[in-house]
Amino acid sequence: MLTSAEIAETLKESAVMVRRSFLLLHKAGLITQRKGPHGGAKLKLSPKQIGLGDVFAATSGDWLTLEDKAVAGLMKKVREDAVEAMNEHSLAGVVKRLKKAK
Helix, strand or coil: CECHHHHHHHHCCCHHHHHHHHHHHHHCCCEEEECCCCCEEEECCCHHHCEHHHHHHHHCCCCCCCCCHHHHHHHHHHHHHHHHHHCCCEHHHHHHHHHHHC
């Protein structure tokens, strides 16, 4: 398990931003969390089972809200298609590409 502070330091981000992201990922069932001195977070599933679309859907919130039902329906379909396309790429694949790029 890694703490939010450890991840924040690695990413050069604030620990608050990491904790907020953890909350969203936890609610989506993508990570498990444990509090306390030996706490932290870890993936609930294998990185091969988590698509980029899953992460996007968990963290993006209400993407676009429109009053026009026809346009809102189209935008919902666009979002679903985008998530499906992003899910063609897993976290494991992204990590592999990042390691090659170094």
